[in-house]
Amino acid sequence: MAVTATLPETMVPRPYLVDRVTADVSDTFTLVLKPQYGTEQFAFRPGQFNMLYLYGVGEVPISISGDPNDPQRLVHTVRALGTVTAAMQKLKRGSVVGVRGPFGSSWPIDQAEGADIVIIAGGVGLAPLRPAIYAILARRERYGRFVILYGARSPKDILFSRQLERWRSRLDTFVDVTVDRATGAWHGNVGVVTGLIGHGGFDADHTVAMICGPELMIRYGVLTLIDRGVRTNNIYVSMERNMKCAVGFCGHCQWGGNFVCRDGPVFSFDQIADIFQVREL
Amino acid sequence: MKPAGSTDPLPAIIDKGGLQVLIDALIGGGFTVIAPRLTDGVIALDTITSVDHLPAGATDEQEAGYYRVHDGGGGRLFDYATTPQGWKRYLYPPEERLWQAKREGAGFAIVEERAPVPRYAFLGVRACDLRAIGILDAVFDHGRSAEPRYVARRDQALIIGVNCTRAGSTCFCTSMGTGPAVGTGADLVLTEFGDDAAPALLVEARSPAGRKVFARLGGRQAAAEDIEAADAAVAKAATMVTRHMATDAAAILKRNLEHREWAKVAQRCLGCANCTLVCPTCFCGSVEDTTDLTGATAARWRRWDSCFTSDFSYIHGGSIRRSGASRYRQWMTHKLSHWWQQFGSSGCVGCGRCITWCPVGIDITEQVRRIKDSEGGPH
Numbered sequence: 072m073a074v075t076a077t078l079p080e081t082m083v084p085r086p087y088l089v090d091r092v093t094a095d096v097s098d099t100f101t102l103v104l105k106p107q108y109g110t111e112q113f114a115f116r117p118g119q120f121n122m123l124y125l126y127g128v129g130e131v132p133i134s135i136s137g138d139p140n141d142p143q144r145l146v147h148t149v150r151a152l153g154t155v156t157a158a159m160q161k162l163k164r165g166s167v168v169g170v171r172g173p174f175g176s177s178w179p180i181d182q183a184e185g186a187d188i189v190i191i192a193g194g195v196g197l198a199p200l201r202p203a204i205y206a207i208l209a210r211r212e213r214y215g216r217f218v219i220l221y222g223a224r225s226p227k228d229i230l231f232s233r234q235l236e237r238w239r240s241r242l243d244t245f246v247d248v249t250v251d252r253a254t255g256a257w258h259g260n261v262g263v264v265t266g267l268i269g270h271g272g273f274d275a276d277h278t279v280a281m282i283c284g285p286e287l288m289i290r291y292g293v294l295t296l297i298d299r300g301v302r303t304n305n306i307y308v309s310m311e312r313n314m315k316c317a318v319g320f321c322g323h324c325q326w327g328g329n330f331v332c333r334d335g336p337v338f339s340f341d342q343i344a345d346i347f348q349v350r351e352l
Numbered sequence: 353m354k355p356a357g358s359t360d361p362l363p364a365i366i367d368k369g370g371l372q373v374l375i376d377a378l379i380g381g382g383f384t385v386i387a388p389r390l391t392d393g394v395i396a397l398d399t400i401t402s403v404d405h406l407p408a409g410a411t412d413e414q415e416a417g418y419y420r421v422h423d424g425g426g427g428r429l430f431d432y433a434t435t436p437q438g439w440k441r442y443l444y445p446p447e448e449r450l451w452q453a454k455r456e457g458a459g460f461a462i463v464e465e466r467a468p469v470p471r472y473a474f475l476g477v478r479a480c481d482l483r484a485i486g487i488l489d490a491v492f493d494h495g496r497s498a499e500p501r502y503v504a505r506r507d508q509a510l511i512i513g514v515n516c517t518r519a520g521s522t523c524f525c526t527s528m529g530t531g532p533a534v535g536t537g538a539d540l541v542l543t544e545f546g547d548d549a550a551p552a553l554l555v556e557a558r559s560p561a562g563r564k565v566f567a568r569l570g571g572r573q574a575a576a577e578d579i580e581a582a583d584a585a586v587a588k589a590a591t592m593v594t595r596h597m598a599t600d601a602a603a604i605l606k607r608n609l610e611h612r613e614w615a616k617v618a619q620r621c622l623g624c625a626n627c628t629l630v631c632p633t634c635f636c637g638s639v640e641d642t643t644d645l646t647g648a649t650a651a652r653w654r655r656w657d658s659c660f661t662s663d664f665s666y667i668h669g670g671s672i673r674r675s676g677a678s679r680y681r682q683w684m685t686h687k688l689s690h691w692w693q694q695f696g697s698s699g700c701v702g703c704g705r706c707i708t709w710c711p712v713g714i715d716i717t718e719q720v721r722r723i724k725d726s727e728g729g730p731h
Contacts, residue, residue: 073468076504081497083451086459107459126453126460127643127650152668167459313667315639318497321657322636323664325686328693333496349609351678 081318084124084169087145089162095148096228099195100160101136104145104168112142116177117202118309118337122317123147124169125162129155132314132332134199135173139206145170148198148230174317176337178203179307183279186305187215189271191292193222193264193284197230199309199336200283204238211243218271219246222264222288226250226257245271265291268299275300281337283309290347293340306340327352361563363556365578366571368429371553372403374512374540375475377568383473383510386442394436395421400475407432414520414704416713426548430476433520434703438481438632442472443488443505450639450652460650469504475512477538479531480523480703482513484632486537490695491635510561513538517545517585519592522704524717527596530701532589540566543582554582597688597702601720604727605689609681613723618676620712625658627706627714628683633699634658659683684719 087104094100106113115135124130131153137146151160162168180203188207192200207214219238223229229248239246247270249260260267265288278301282292289308296306312324312331324331327346329338346352366374378385379401389398390407400406411424412432424431453460477485485506492502513534516525525531534541539562543554554574557566574582598604628634638657643650657664659682665672673679691699700716707715 074471074504074508075466076469076500078450078464078500079497083462083464086461088459124641126455127641127647129641130639165458169460311667312672313665316637316654320492320497320499320635320637321639321654322659323638323657325659325682325690327685328690330694346609351673351675352609352682 081171081174082316084122084130084171087168087170089164089166089168090144091164092162095230096223098152098160099148099150099230101146101148102159102162102168103137104147104170105143107167113145113173114142115139115173115202117180117206118177118199119173119175120199120314120317120336121145121147121170121172121174122314123149123155123159124171125155125158126167126169128158130169130171131155132174132317134309134336136198136201137205139202140209148195148201150195171317174314174332176335178281178337179279179339180206184213185215185277187218187273187278189218189220189268189273189278189280189296189301191220191264191268191280191282191284193288194224194228195230196284196288196309197221200281201231201234203281208238208241208244215277216271216273217244218273219244220264220267220270221246221248222267222284223248223250225252226254226259247271263291264288265295268292268295276302278305280306281309282307286311293347303341303344304339307337308340308343309336310338310343311336360557361566363554363574363579364566364569364571365574366553366555366569367550368403368427370555370569370571371406371429373569374565375401375403377565378473378475378510381565383471385473385475386439387475388430388432388435390421393421394419395432397435397437397439397442403429406430406476411518412520414522414708416522416707416715417710418713419708426551428544428548428551430514430542430544431518433516433518433523434478434480434705434708436705436709437630438484438703438705439474439477440484440488440632440634442470442474443485443509444492444502444635444637446656448501448654450654453650455648455650469501469508471508472505473510473512476542477511477513477534478516478703479513479534480525480528480701481632482511482534482537483530483701484703485511487633487695487697487699487701488635490697491633494695510565511538511540513541515541515543515582515586516589517543519589519594520704520708521594522707522715523593523702524595524597524704525702526590526593527599528698528700528702532593533586538562543586545578545582545585552578554578595704595707595715595717597700597717598720598724602689602692602698604720604724605685608723608727609685611723611726613719613726614677614681617714617719618680620714621676621680622711623660623676623679624711625660626709626711627716628658628660629656630705630709631687632701632703632705633687636664659686684716687716688720
């Protein structure tokens with residue numbers, strides 16, 4: 072009898088309907104998806120990503136930016152940078168997107184209980200961290216101080232600005248925002264986000280830091296945190312590499328001995344300290 | 353040669369006619385037989401149906417950037433070193449459609465490929481190449497995920513190993529611990545020995561599937577002196593190996609990710625990707641989406657890819673590995689060092705193909721030595 076082989080779910084996109092598209096900042100938008108068939112809930116851990124497929128266009132890795140406690144709505148925040156993401160920007164309610172996932176490692180939400188939390192995000196790097204913020208705020212009492220530091224290019228590039236304001240209005244959460252270039256009505260911080268580290272205070276011995284943004288920002292963020300006494304195994308970073316298959320077969324996302332799709336995208340810094348500074352690795 | 357306490361039958365001796373019996377039995381059993389065959393001036397792997405398709409009397413000459421086939425005139429069927437490519441392409445095809453999708457309203461419907469999985473008998477798998485298959489098994493079938501097509505092809509494949517009785521000049525299996533004698537994983541193992549004009553083949557059965565075929569072979573039971581002669585022929589091959597990989601290659605490369613040798617070798621490396629394509633363990637592939645002209649159907653393809661291409665590491669804004677030096681470093685450190693972290697072994701089996709088929713003759717064993725000999729020097 073002839074033998075055939077069936078591909079696992081992780082290798083074949085499942086159709087999802089676009090429920091809502093929101094323009095966030097200039098080139099960034101948020102898609103809310105729900106399954107086209109059935110009522111499957113999408114369980115994921117903060118920091119994980121999906122492969123989003125547009126029929127006839129292609130597929131891209133996109134972090135999940137929604138609330139892990141609201142698995143009815145699958146949320147992605149996308150920056151239009153290439154062919155596929157530019158086409159995604161034109162999607163409307165009712166459009167169909169293929170989804171594979173969730174893939175990869177996650178932010179240490181459970182392990183960090185009892186510690187002070189410092190979240191450092193740059194640009195659209197706030198999107199993969201938002202599920203972590205939701206998860207921490209959902210059980211805020213289990214953590215020490217909670218600090219969110221965010222940097223954007225200019226005031227109009229501040230992602231999730233209304234949410235940042237809401238979080239900032241809480242008495243148990245410290246939020247500080249900076250911009251690279253100030254414009255007219257901006258009276259806040261100007262400069263790089265790593266310059267905010269220390270604002271809001273934290274107990275270095277008992278702090279877990281989570282960083283996502285441009286690699287240069289991550290580098291200075293890590294160095295500053297280490298300077299201030301945060302342990303390298305308590306500093307977590309989310310890395311970006313060329314994810315194509317997302318299941319550790321295609322090899323494109325390799326970084327040293329890691330498959331970023333599988334061993335990452337979230338790494339504790341002590342896992343990668345020996346390769347982090349090597350250029351073009 | 354026969355492990356003590358095994359239930360395997362005593363080895364048999366067959367001749368060319370006996371090998372035809374084996375081939376016929378395999379074809380009768382539903383296998384497509386793949387074996388070395390003289391094709392376009394190289395001894396390549398191809399489908400065979402007759403023992404006459406094997407390259408009788410052919411020998412090869414391999415050097416860095418050099419490959420020639422010679423007619424030795426004798427009757428040996430396996431008197432050459434590695435074929436230009438290994439068996440990877442039969443288990444993990446160079447190009448494969450993963451699925452198709454049909455446009456359906458605003459969306460799409462996936463049509464899975466349901467092609468039957470081919471049933472291969474690999475005839476003439478060398479020790480290094482058998483180890484390479486074992487390495488690919490770890491890549492495509494590990495705890496966290498399994499590639500079902502690879503696994504299905506692999507499960508169905510019958511492997512007939514051939515012990516090497518001659519080493520090519522680019523071979524370095526002895527220092528990788530992979531050859532010249534065929535290790536575990538083969539169903540049957542052949543050793544060619546004796547008279548050059550009409551050599552004998554010693555056949556060992558090493559698995560239940562192998563024993564089933566073995567039972568149909570006929571021939572005569574091997575005598576002690578046959579086994580001795582076959583062992584001696586394999587031992588001689590080991591002494592013919594001239595190239596050697598530094599035993600601590602993994603550690604050397606791990607601590608020399610920044611070394612001036614990477615830039616130096618990049619001045620010679622053409623970035624042609626030959627080494628990755630002939631490597632029996634290189635597994636990187638691209639995942640590409642295509643659409644027909646009408647847009648009615650789309651497909652996802654997987655194709656062999658190489659870390660030597662500049663867009664291999666592309667993310668928005670450009671490639672991570674822009675320089676040739678960084679791409680060469682990726683191939684070599686992955687193969688010899690980072691592979692350990694990923695799969696618990698080296699990714700190199702010492703087959704020497706990357707040396708032979710490098711158009712400028714870059715020698716991976718020499719590259720490791722150069723780094724080792726100049727460690728701690730100016731960068």
